[in-house]
Amino acid sequence: MTLEILAMNRFDPARAAAVDAETKALLDRRARTFGPASVLFYERPVHMVSAEGVFMQAADGTRYLDVYNNVPSVGHCHPKVVEAMARQAAVLNIHTRYLYDNVHTYAERLLAKLPESLAHLMLTCTGTESNDLALRLATNWTGGEGFVVTETAYHGNSAAVTAISPSSMPGRTLPAHVRAIPAPDAYRRPTNDLSADFAADLDRAIHELKTSGAGFAGFVADSIFSSDGIYADPPGFMQDAIEVVHRHGGLFIADEVQPGFGRTGDGFWGFERHGVVPDIVTMGKPMGNGYPMGGVAVRADVLQSFCDAVGYFNTFGGSPVAAAAGLAVLDAIEDEGLMENAKEVGTYLMGRLRDLARLRPSIGDVRGAGLFVGLEFVSEPEARTPDAALARRAINGLRDRGILIGAAGPFGNTLKIRPPLPFSRENADFFVDALDDFLASEPA
Ligand SMILES: Cc1ncc(COP(=O)(O)O)c(C=O)c1O
Incomplete structure (x- = not known):
């Protein structure tokens, strides 16, 4: 259970x-x-x-x-983050429909840490908002409605994101547009080829979505599989799965809310451990060290198509205070x-x-x-x-x-x-x- x-x-x-x-x-x-x-x-x-x-x-x-x-x-109450936020809050705190400097310095520094194909950054306030936006970007790009996640995934708390978070509804049937596959758990499901098994499960789930009429928009995965029980090894085990996603015309959404910002030690992002390149990266929690900050890095073509259709505005996302907090966090990670x-x-x-x-x-x-x-x-x-x-x-x-x-x-x-x-x-x-x-x- x-x-x-x-x-x-x-x-x-x-x-x-x-x-x-x-x-x-x-x-x-x-x-x-x-x-x-x-x-x-x-x-x-x-x-x-x-x-x-x-x-x-x-x-x-x-x-x-x-x-x-x-x-x-x-670190809790990091003095440089606290100081940067307080200093900025005393000078200017507005939304992104005016020009100001520090948010672009932030976006440039963060994008420099991501694969080149992820050309743009959208700023939000939480991991949930980031994943919610990622779902919209993926459905708009692919025309499909279906998503695959892992069996005990958690991606946030909005209606759309709860629908792709099986851990929020144990014992209940997932919505028709969502399929869950077993976590890449080599301890409980010993295997000689975790990468191939994981990819085969994903392939099956995508076929089901396609036959059901939901279509396939994307695979959403926390690249350290935290709520599933934490699975990091062997490095590279996500590669076959991501090939399957792309073969089926879907997008790979890497949820970096947990592993991102240096935590896994191998690289700034959890997906780097597996040598894969996401189409969309979502982030949150550690980004502002407690200040509510989230973000979505996305391919230029995927964002263009979305903005041609609807566009996006987030009142608090990317405010000068958020940018100040985010910059101080990047400084701390690098300097320390x-x-x-x-x-x-x-x-x-x-x-x-x-x-x-x-x-x-x-x-x-x-x-x-x-x-x-x-x-x-x-x-x-x-x-x-x-x-x-x-x-x-x-x-x-x-x-x-x-x-x-x-x-x-x-x-x-x-x-x-x-x-x-x-x-x-x-x-x-x-x-x-x-x-x-x-x-x-x-x-x-
Ligand atoms: C992997 C993952 N994604 C997204 C979220 C949602 O983030 P938030 O609570 O900031 O909306 C969480 C929160 O625990 C998470 O663990």
């Missing part, structure tokens, strides 16, 4: 551990204002007051190591060597976790790239039975040890290890030692 994405590590008042009076008061206010739409982490929700670098500070004085957040990617750090510390971290896995049979698999690592808990190592209950205990047990972390994957048994990029070896050691300590506390 696939777990709904918002259900993972969700605070459940019925199962709540005892909380102090102040937390209880905040929970009550939240229940009154947000009602049932409120989603909180942990059995005992954490009340945060500040954050800096890779740490977050709670109201009760506890300092947590953040092993979860890819939004404050260059954060992509190189992701590779170096990520490799070290994965090595330590694999050493731990040799001692702890409940760790079935450790995989990933750079500072995006998945760790699967299993109850029967031979059968690889997913152990979501252990993952849930680990998340709460690590919180008790000063660490914030979450889960991913169809069963919710995979720890999603995704810290801000300035994560150090010392931080990695603290995390692995705490995980070891937690596992030692579990009944044998």
